[in-house]
Amino acid sequence: MSSADTFPRLLSEHANVRPNAPALREKYLGIWQSWSWADTNREVRQMACGLAALGFKRGDNLAIIGDNRPQLYMAFAAAQCLGGVAVPMYQDAVSAEMTHVLEDAAIRFAIVEDQEQVDKLLEVREGFVSVAHVIYSDPRGLRNYNAPGLQSLEALRALGEGFDNGNPGFFDAEVAKGQSTDVSVMLYTSGTTGKPKGVCQTHEAFITSAKGGVAFDNLSAADNVLSYLPMAWVGDHLFSYAQWLVAGFTVNCPESAETVMIDLREIGPTYYFAPPRVFESLLTNVMIRMEDASKIKRSLFDRFMAVAKRCGADILDGREVSLGDRIQYAIGNVLIYGPLKNTLGMSRIRVAYTAGAAIGPDLFRFYRSIGINLKQLYGQTETCAYVTLQPDRQIKFDSVGKAAPSVELKLAENGEVLVRGPMVLKEYYKRPDATAESIDREGYFHTGDAGVFDSDGHLKIIDRAKDVGRLANGAMFAPNYIENKLKFWSHIKEAVCFGHDKDSVMAFINIDLTAVGNWAERRNIVYSGYIDLAGKDEVYSLIKDCIEKVNAELAAEGELSHSQISRFLILHKELDPDDDELTRTRKVRRGFIAEKYAPLLDALFTGKSMQHIETQVKFEDGRSGSISADLKIVDAKRLPAISKAAA
Amino acid sequence: MQFFFEVLIAGLLSGVMYALVALGFVLIFKASGVFNFAQGAMVFFAALTAVGLKEEFNLSLWVAIPLTMVVMIVLGFAIERIVLRPLVNQHDITLFMATIGLTFFLEGLVQLIWGSTVRKLDLGIPDVPIEVVMSKTGMLVSQFDVIAAGICAVMVALLAILFNKTKIGRALRAVADDHQAALSVGIPLQHVWGIVWAVAGIVALVAGLLWGSRNGVQFALTFVALKALPVLIIGGFTSVPGAIVGGLIIGASEKLAEVFIGPYVGGGIEGWFPYVLALLFLLVRPEGLFGEKIIRRI
Amino acid sequence: MIYREAGQFKTTYLNDSQIFPIAQDRYAVAALLIVAFIAIPLFASQYFFSAILIPFLIFSLAALGLNILTGYAGQISLGTAAFMAVGAFASYNFMLRVPGMPILVAFILGGICAAMVGILFGLPSLRIRGFYLAASTLATQFFVVWCLTKVPWFTNYSSSGVITAQQINILGIPFDTPGEKYVLVLIIVSVMALLAKNMVRSNVGRSWMAVRDMDVAAEVIGFRIVRTKLIAFAVSSFYCGIAGALFAFCYLGTVEPEAYNLDLSFRILFMVIIGGLGSILGSFLGAGFIVLLPTVLSVIVHYTGLPNSVTSNLELMVFGALIIFFLIVEPHGLARLWQIAKEKLRLWPFPH
Amino acid sequence: MKLKLLKALTVAAVAAASTVTSTLATAQEQFIPILSYRVGLYAAGGSGFFGGAIDYFNLVNANGGINGVKISWEECETEYNASRGVECYERLKKKNGGASLVEPLGTGIAYGVLDRLPVDKIPMTTMGYGRSDAANGQVFPYVFPLITSYWNQAAGMIKHLGDKAGGLDKLKGKKIVHLYHDSAFGKEPFPVLEALEKSLGYQLIKIPVAHPGTEQNSQWLQIRQANPDYVILWGWGVMNAVAIKTAARNGFPREKMLGVWWAGSEEDTIPAGDAAKGYTTMTFNTPGNYPVIDEIRKKVYGAGKGNLADKDRIGSVYHMRGITAAMLWIEGIRNAQNKYGKGKVMTGEQIRWGLENINVDEKRQRELGAFNMFPTIKTSCQDHEGSGAVKVQVWDGKAWKAVTPNWIQGDRAMVQKMVAESSAKYAAEKKITPACLPG
């Protein structure tokens, strides 16, 4: 592995070592347009010089907003070449949400994808934030814009080329000035509470982290990834940028958000990263599609999935499996698993990771059983995504693996996971208070998650440390843990549990419209939409079933057996980041929800069987309105705790 | 000159026979838009069935013919039910192909039942020159042809009555004019199509009996249908009078061509002359003599 | 099931417009060609060559020609055999009258003659369409066969109008045995199928389909209807002409004009429809079906022990019934069935 | 119930066992493929002819085979279609130890397999059709236009017309219309008719009838206009009946019509009804009853193995022609056995020799129970026809009757010269060096 210690140097090294190998691809105009490492290097150089010509200085922040596009990945490198900091932002944020970051990071330069982002920035600029230079890569619809400081990426590159010719040596000197301890990127944490904070990460942090992962999973220049997760998310930054430049593999950008599945299938990545949500919706999709299949196919599928469940994961992990099972599995691989992986675009996957939330054991098992080496990792924005990784062949469904290379890991007294190592953030931008709060004197970063080590030294995360509450009887209450258990059922899309300081646990449920809708159709249940479907008695009893099964599981988990859900309701609207109920990474904001739906919560705890509620909602076009409904509340059966020994 | 008229009259009279076969086509095409290639096979089927019934069961022809009529009606409805209904709304050419398939089926079926020997059919009409005409003008006019022409005229008249005076006829016309409209006034389309096929079957029977008694009842009857095509082109696929006029034109012109042009080019031009004539005709009037002009809107 | 397409992505338009964009298809076609060019010549029996494979390939070529006209350009023709006859008799005469004429050149010239006849008889298509056109192409059928029978020059004054195809010799290599003839036919058919595929995926193919699907719109966007139709007639007839020449030279050897009768035209039309209109593959499937079906049927009914007069008629009925059945089940032909099956395989185990 | 289908099915049920044995031929059986056609336009001819052949096979087998060698056969439906015929030929030629010989009874099919015969070493008989010049066994060693060819027939026709007129010289100035099926078949006699026109001085008027010949009004109007002395009807299939009927409607005397032998069967005259009375045609069989036919009635039909569904057709023209053909084939095989080993199964090559050395004189005819059923025949390498003699028959309204008591022959010398010329041309085209094959 290379000794280059900043991203710009890594890039130029690749451009030297493998100038003609593809660095980036993008499905555009119907084909996968490719940029070789040499192309990439040249364009980055032009972009950087162009930015320099516009006055971009060392230490300046460059906002990068848009879908995953090669030009935008290059923009990261361009900023870093000049000693600047790339600040990727969520492309689906509305302008008001952007204002905070733009102000906080004092953005003067922004490289954005298209008209949509330009419009938002110009709107923000109307106020008081001054984004002096907005550079767009897709000129469509922008021909008649004549806002000052607005120009196309093409123009910027032309400008850069001129500048480069006029100032030979400037670029190389700038790259040479770069230090591995410079901040390379600032990622804003979604922040379950409060305003987002900018996490400043150095070149070193990400490169070390990336190298660890590359070595851990033997990634090479021959690998391919599909980049479709938000660029502002640490996961994408690590996998599609840091590891890209470290390992030198090819990053592929899909044509558009709608075509991700098609593009995934076309590219057939060898290395894949997705939050559990994606895996889950894929599986749901598989199951729904299989339900329409002919009887023969379905019985084949069921039969071989049973085989896979029995021995698939063991075969993947190299454990001993009987010959008969191996033969059956091989047949299954030809008939079912292979084609299945293929239609999912996963037949070439060597390593797949999931992180960002806990993944359901069934879900996890499913992918592993059909031969996809899916592993979990655990980490935060503040730790460059990795804290722990699951080593090959040591996969456990309920743990997140062992400490990643060069990570020091320990548990605080209250169970909080503490991390030390080069990947820990340098600081929160302009927030010394927050920095001090989360990095202790020994240099440990407080993750805020509560966890335990199992006998093999694998870390198991239970919940957010601060969310771990106590029931009135003093028993431990880990709402997230329960919610995740609930969400493992395909019919349940979101769940929010409450119980801190209370006698019992209550739950809000969001049903999964696709899964439940399909379920309903097969039973000839007519419904007009989410609200209608959510209120059906049949649906209630379906969900009740799920909850009671979760209760049964909890009953076997010692202290957590007290956290069995006693009552629940199905919410009349889907929780939505636009309504601030979820974060952009789709984590529930429990406090906000408790406040917003206080009457419902009251009703749950006071034993009512029906409650009226009216809620404000924002529509996609920015209008808002209100919906109201009478919600049923249903009791769920609880089971007596089962002692560990018995289990 | 006398010879010319003789040829002309002979031509016109055989044209009547062509027209009779073409009539079956027109009926079906008009009502269901199906180009029924099996019309020839139906002619063969009907004629052979009639003769077969007569000979094998020693029936009188006047018993065998009504029986055959029943068979043809059943056949018509069966075709509608088994072949056409599943193919409703398919492309024209698909339906056309289906009727070719039907041709094979009917040919096989009828020969399987009655055997492939050539049979004699005697309607009791002698096919000899009419003495009176012969002696008065020296022209030769076949008695059979004249009677056949008469039968043909009766047939057309009956069809006209069926079409214009009966409830079924009105339904038929409604269907022919506009399928959608017919549906919307509540006429069961399938029912109407079945009737049309049955009527076409009866027309085929008449044609089969006449042709069969002329040439013997045999497989070659299926080829008569080929001659009906140029008739249709000239007369238009949807016009009953067109079929008659077209038949006369084709009959007369092919005879005249064969007799007066044939010897100069080696003869045997009857095989293609009607087609080339039809082709030339089409270049002038692409929709046929009586066909409706199609205005193509965009 | 067989299709594993993940990871097959295209980085250039050239790659994207390949004839077989899916790798598995390419392997399958390669395997098929290897079998056809190497395995079959090594192992197939005489019967297979001369009774099944050679006619299958020749009919496929003729069906391909008709498919270009009917399937792609939407012009129904019942005169295919006539164009075949022109090709055959023209090639024969070129071989006969031009000393030292290479046979492949004679085939091509024969094809060109057929193309010219095709253009001539395609002219009515400019004014008429649909069944009117179909009926008028019958004129071609009858007229051409009549001409060949009537003008003794065409048949080299053979008293009976029968011609005997010359021996085939290419660059000193004789093609005499059925196996050798098979290889020759296979090469010609493969090359022509490739050319046809190229045409239909290029502008000329699109012009045909445009005229077929919506001629007014085609004209409005700039296609020249007249030219398009005539090219379709020419290309189609060229293909049929070559097929006709092969029919005479590599299959029957000795032919009379009557061999190219209406019956043959119909059989080829069947192939195209059963195989699938507007599909190159369909031409081959259709030819296979129509060539094999009677053979298979007669073998099957042969074992029923029924007398031949019964079996022959039964065969006819089954043939007719199968055609109807096929049209009902899949009016778009075998090629569509294949396409559906392929789709299913690509989506396996999912139904959609 | 007199339904053909039921009859056929019962026959089938009874015959099932025997059919199975005949299809599963052992090495001790002489296999003969039957390229028949029993559907379509020409089904009447095909079913009669091949029915006759098969009936005779059954008779031979019932009598113990050829020196103990039984005959086996398999039918394949050609529909009178050249490419299907070729397929049948190819399918059956190697079956059951190999085909002994073929007889496609169709010009198109005969041409289709012509080139294949020398390669496969299978002889083909084309009895009364096909290339007339194939009589030259030096150029066409495997083709046997047995008994007589079109050219000899045409010469015979003119001879007969001459006889009728009172001598060939009386034909001078007479008008003869050649009304022919517009195909290779109909044009085959042109060279002979034209050559004789020159030498005899009659006026030949050629009038073609387009296939299939269901409409002949214009032709007959032309004939009426020309007012010929004779009309030669060179037709096939439906064309014949139509010609007879149209002649009647045009008042043309049937007695002046002379049909080719393919226009002289019950299938041609019965559909024409009364109109056919007095109509004459050529034939190479003498109509009537023969011991061999009685034997077939008794031993074959009596045993329920008869091939014809309609027993009335036994002894009909086509049936008799089929019997004749089969008889000559068996003679060929017998000859071969005599040379190559009695009681053995013969190869095609050996049978070719056998066919080239047929000698059925009157004595042999009597032995075969077919005296005078067909002309005596003696083949050789130079003459694959072996006879060239024809007869004239007349339809009396119910049955065919021979007109000429004796077999007649036309100008054989002239025909032979033409055969030599034409076959030499073919040999040149095909680069064949004419030679007799060794025995």
Place this chain on the structure above:
Amino acid sequence: MNEQEHGRKIGDVILKVENISLRFGGVKALTDISFDVREHEIRAIIGPNGAGKSSMLNVLNGVYTPQEGVITYRGQQRKDMNTHEAAESGIARTFQNIALFSGMTVLDNIMTGRNLKIRSSFVEQAFWFGRARREEIENRAKVEEIIDFLQLQSVRKTPVARLPYGIKKRVELARALAAEPSMLLLDEPMAGMNVEEKQDMCRFVIDTNDQFGTTIVLIEHDMGVVMDISDRVVVLDYGKKIGDGTPNEVRNDPEVIKAYLGAH
């Protein structure tokens, strides 16, 4: 198109029709219609059903031949247009009842729009070599830009027959745009669409006009949509012109109001 021409800078009159009358048999479809179209403008022809709008459009690109009148296009005066010449001189159009080639994919349909740019002969195309192959690739690249422009990526290889109505309309526009027309005739581009689809289509029409400087003549039956996007409007009723001017002028024209009220 060069850079300076972009944008909504309206130029000189490029198409002028004078006293056009069109009859089908005895039926008068158009009577004495005169109006002009300026370069780069969006010109709408509106009117109630049966007003002769489609006939007018068909006269403009030569599908119908008017009995009377003169058409002047880019300085050339003629009795009638010839369909093929119209296409060659840069007039493209869409149809009221979608006239896509239903047997082809979206991509192929749009590719047909490039046919006038293809120089290679069918023989070259058969061999898929040299110029033919190069042209195919070049035109594909052009077409892909249009696919991108009209956001048809996800249906690129779908047979058009399987597409929903709104998308089909868009494909038709794409096919017309593929010819890089200087004038685009749109025959009720928004007919039968829901509000959202109409908005999309409006945006595409404006974008086309804006980005390529294409002069657009469009027909609409529904006044509302068109008024917003067109520069000038001709109003037809029963084959006669009853109004001509800016949307505002037309909107307030009493005769137009009468015609519209009368028709509804």
